[in-house]
Amino acid sequence: MDSNKDQTAEKLAERLLDYPEPQWDQLIEEWCSGDDELRIQVLNIAAQNRNARSFVEEFQRKIYSLTKSSLSSDDDHPDQIAGYTIIEKLGRGGSATVFLAENEKGEKGALKLLRGIGLDSWSRHRFESEQHILASLNHPNIAKLIEGGITEKGDPYVLMEYVDGIPIDEWCDRNYLGIEDRIRLFQHVCKAVHFAHQNLIVHRDLKPEHVLVTKEGEVKLIDFGIAKLLQPEHPEIAAFHTRTGMRIMTPEFASPEQVRGKQITTASDIYSLGVLLYLLLSGRKPYRISSTSMLEIEKIVCEIDPIRPSEAATGGTIRVTTDFIDDFFDPEVTALRRGLEPAKLRKQLAEDLDRIVLMAMWKEPHRRYASALSLADDLENYLNGEPVIARAPTLRYRVRKFIYRNKIAVAAASFALFALAGGVAGILWQSHLTKLNAEQAELQAQRAEQVSLLLAELFEESDPTKANDGTKSAREMLDQGFEKVQTELVDQPAVKAQMLGLIGKVYQNLGLFDQAKTALDMSIDSFRKVGERSPQYVSALLELANIEFRMGMLHQAEISTREVLELNMEFYGEDHPEVASVLNTLANIYGEKGDLEKAKSTLRRVIEIRRLDPEPGSNLAANLNNLAILMHRSGELEGADELFEEAITIVKNTWGEIHPYMAFTLNGYSGVHQELGNFDRAEEKLRQALEIGRQVFPGEHPFIAVVLHNLGKLFETTGNFTEAKEFYEQGLSLRRHSLSEEHPDLAVSLNGLAGMLIELGEPEEAEILLREAIIIRQNLFDKSDWRIAKSEAHLGRSLLKQGRLPEAELLLTKSHQSLLVSRGEDDAHTLNAQRDLMLLLEQQARITEFSE
Template identity: 30%
Template sequence: MKVMNSDHWKKIEDIVDELLKLSEAERSQRARDLCGQDIALLNEVLDFLNVMDQSDDAILSLKKSKHIIAKSVVREIEQERDASYFIGKEIQNYQIVKHLETGGMGAVFLAERCDGTFQKQVAIKILKREFANPTISERFKQERQILANLTHPGIAKLYDGGMFEGLPYIIMEYVEGEQINKYCNLEKLSVKQRLKLFGKVLDVVDFAHRNLIIHRDLKPENILVNYRGDVKILDFGIARIEKLSVQETDRPDGFHFLTPQFASPEQLQKKEINTLSDIYSLGILLNQLLIDVSLFDIEGLSIKEILENKTSYYPKQPSEKYNHLPEQTKLDIAANRGQAPGNLIRELKNDLDCIVLKAIQPEPTSRYESAKAFKEDLERREKHLAIMARQDEPIYRTNKFLMRNRSYLFVALLLMIVLSSTAFVTISGIYAERDRALYEMKKAEEVTQFLMGLFDDANPVEQNDIEVSASSILELGINRIDTVQDPEIRHQLFMVMGNAFHKLSEYENSLNAFNHALKESKEFFGSDHINTADVYYAIGNVEVTFFNWHLAVPPLRSAFEIYEEQLAEDNLKLIRTMSRLGRSLYNFGERDLGIIFSEKAYQQISEEMLPETSLEIMDDYAIYLMNNEQIEDGIEVLHAKVNYILEHFDDENYKLVGPYNRLALAYRQIEEFETAITYYKKALQISESVYGIEHLTTDRIRRNMFGSLAALDLHEELEKQFHIAIETTRNRFSENHWRTGQIYGTFGLYRMERNNYADAMKYLQLRQDIYVETLGANHEWTVGAFSHLVAVHIFSESAQADSLLTEHKKMIRSHQPEIHSQILRSLNHVIGIYENKEGDYSKIIDKYSTFLPAE
């Protein structure tokens, strides 16, 4: 123990006495002059004043003055000695190498092992002088031991602690990662993904609570997420040391270490707290992950006003708070969650609103009783069960039942469609043909038994509680239709399920069902029957969706030939098929015939037509005009279509999605990009609202918008839309699906246009790898896409450029003499890229041009 000599003691006493002779305004500067940078001396002055704090009442007024002076000196000296002072210092066997951050309790540094035994990085938190009290130091040792025993993969470890130059320090695990709120936005996590991540936080907090440890300062800064999506909570239990600090703090209200936004009312009131205080902070955190903004407007308020705000006024629900934000803010927040503002509001309303508000109840006993209960309520919401945060009202319970069983209800709706059609035939048949009526009754009974059997086989109880989707029930139905004996019923079921898959944008399954229907129709009705023509049209229509013109033309031509032979010229089926066939022929290369069909179909639109048929024909004709470089005429037809829809339907009807998207494409072609973006956003808003963010139509509109955003240099918005597109496509399909590859390719081309060849090469290579794996190395899409990968290697002067170009030419030759139209389109596109780039690429252009058909 160090013995203080009389000279040193007198120095301390003289400093304090001299300070007391001065006015308060003069004392701080004089104290700095007298103490200089001697931190040890300052510690001894402070210890002396602490002893005086325990003296009798006669010196109460003196002790208060000395204590205030000492803390003022400490504060001002520490402010002068900034974080850089500690860089290079050694604490135990660690050398401080970098300042990470400064918070309410102290500064945090990165340190590295420096004794040569092994390599290790740690975080060292050097606490403020308020914690240098001898009583606190003793309690601090006890806290360190408790926290050191708190072992969980989601909790940053506490290794050791002690005193350094009179300041307490803690050595902790160094965690690399982003704050949880920033991570969610950077990764564009959906609400569902955010809730899953928040569930990990609840697991960690529940573990600590079961070990009788309260965090006391849960906020985004103390919750990090690494690149793998693992959660790590920092400073667990360290805030408990705040209770051990001296009563007088720098702040007049006595709250030096709290984060008011996340602090519970009982913390603000300085009451004894328990685990329910952490539940409150978690509720505030969940709200921030959902909408990015606080439910309480507390900026600039005192602690007393914040407390009143949190206890006297009922906060807005998250959905309501979000809905009252400025429009651009709402758009930005929704985009970071991969959805439209309207969809986000619908997702927040009711259950999530109630869950957040239950967690942040002013009265602790009204909150969730534990972090586990909090998580269980979120899980109940995900399963569409009634949550604890809501009253168990009959209507609410009914809605939950409907949501849980929506897959069954969807198939039940198909059942109703089938039964209603057979019932109509049955009733009509009673008067026309009794035998036919009896057959229809028997057929309706078989259809009923078949579809009800799907419910039994897809029962979640029998399937070990695996979530059953509408698509999976329909797939089960496809596999079971062969058990139906009657071929007419089999045909009818295949058509119903094919159309249902088409509505779900499950195009591969839709084609599978229609091909089965075609086989049944040919065998039962005959190859030239109207029912067979209906199937041909359905197959061709699906292929048009894929832009597979070479696959769309044959079935559409077959349907047209049957209809033309057996139906009147003004029959809707014939006119509709003529229009769709004209569009396909034009794109397939039979332009003259395509023009004849398209124009004839458009001329036969009449008032007597059903709106759906008229709109399909107008759409096909507008596309034909734009493909034929009659852009202005195409725009005129599309505006006529929009006006027609607005006259017959409302302004948010799903029928507006197609013409709005096509208008955007048309305006992009004539380089009116701002107008194009206006129509893209209209189409996108309706599509997201009606179909959902992951629907193929929504995805296509979003990707179409990329080019116009790039043309106007709206690169930040483009990046945002790209991340939404890639995330939704991954969720709907998979990382290795060809649709995911399409989006990578689109973004790679955008990067190439901006001369960012490294990124372009990465994304185009991703597309190529996915196409090879899913479509095959010789598929027309794979061969066409390879031209862009070759281009980026040539532009970046890659060593592989020549060999890749040679390989690509071999791939094209393997498709001769009839090179697929998709490959030709890709060659024309890449030739245009070479022509617009600075430099001489004439040899490459000439080589590719040899594969193009002579004009």
């Protein structure tokens, strides 16, 4: 087509878009016949277009599989709940829908239906027990929780008193409330929050939309403690892993600890109150955040100091996230809404009110007001013209100085402090579980407050400007506190016990296990002396068990865990999920001790408890999988086979084929079949596991390397060394990428690949890998550990193949001896070493013969 010849390649490529893709190649041939240069250009552009299209189409297919799960949650709701008839939908939040409901008496309620939360047995129990506690919260300024529960469809719901009101900031603005009236109204909010805190309930999501004012001008806090109900948490993870918090929906009101996903405490509510007060006084929020990047949110909330409310009110520059376009702000209007002129507003806010707000908003929880009540009291001081306690600039300066002088130590110290605050909150929440009566609970709360004050004091007195030149580390500060607690709290053994428990936890967080253990031992001792078997005691015990487990003191860990178990059985009853979870921990300890029988029988008990649960879900599948692995290890292949099959069925029914658990169970399942000699089946299952793993995990996930290695192992067993080498190589390169240089799994991969290299006639290559493996293992394990001997035996073989007989003899003799002791004479590794030793002797004999 001559007329097209002078057209640019791009124009032609664009024209192609009018035709179906399969015709493109032919059209390009037609249009560009005789002009190779043009043809190639068009082909290139078309290829790029095709790539982009197929990328997007592929993506679309993947996304549509998501659609199924996403649409499974829906808004259909029961017609009636707890005697209330649902009238209309009020709105939709992150994962909840709110409906207006009404009972026969005409009383209105707000029904919050949580969707897609997927309650497992434990969360279900927790949900029920917590909504019970929330229901007991009775205060005129807090919307009452009427009832909570689970609908027939299995969705959790809460039914609350319906509040017909508007957000507090809007209400104040609409009514042109002056600063003092705003403060008085806000004090009601503080008092209501304080009341809840005294009842051990943290709101967790305080913001104007949750602080309403009714037509009568009455403050009503809604959604108290509801955020907590939304957060799923796994007992099995909580037992031996640090907990992760939820990411919050309203970052502008969230405290630094909330944004970081750390423990949320009463102090977090105080922070949010500070932000609310900031808004009420200045008409602006301290930050404007709309970024979807958690990192940026974290940076702003955790690191940037807000400007003073007095500056904000008169048009100061507020810190905003990069993608945020700040609302138009008019200082005149803001002042007018407070019945003032801008200059006067600034003056009224400056000094005292600025300080009060900023004190509530300290980044470090312990520096904030100790309670919502003291915030209200300090505001009272301001209203009465008395000095406010928030006047403490020197502390700030001291801390600043300290930070510049010793950045790392401070990071560690604030980490420690977060942990301490977490400890206090832990106490608050744990008290729930034991269903203490109000009086006891208050006592606990008082003690918790005392403890947190003591802790704050403890760290302040380690102030560098007083005590030393600023080189004091978190560790030293903690040591100092540890000593002080021991000497100064002799006459308060209960408080002392609790303090020691907290200090132990901080030591543990800092990785100082020895000190942690000492502190926890003392704490437990103290608790025992006063005869206290409180949740704090159980928590200290569990922490101790954790440390003992990590330190390899398995016997002690067992004793501690057993005691926790007994106490939990007493608290909750024998068949409680909480008990199952501690039993699971115990099974891990037995497993680590090598007591497979006990580990198995313990897990069987765990499974028994789980089976009582109508919807055991993930826990049961995991427990079955774990038991199957243990049975595999102890040679009960058929039993293991059955358990794996059951686990696979559960996973399939619960989550479908493409799921991490499916990958895990298939991986384990294949191991059993390999042992049974069903190599084809084993290979099939492993390849499935690999395929699923690649879909559900990021490419470098350790699990992928595990499966690759297992495939290598399988082919090694069947004698297909070339194939085996391939998989070992892939596994190794993945592990080199994702693991540290000293990781034990790296040595496993090195060893596997080296074995294949020897078989395939590359002993020199193998030698390099094996020396690396040996160094890793020597650093990790005891000298006499069989894994070192195994690598050394391999190395001996590679040297033998290279004809370096004297070196080989040394290594083979040594490793053979070691394997004999550790693995016994029938072990495959021992026999291999022995075989190589014989070969060596033969070769030596031949050489001697020859030279004679």
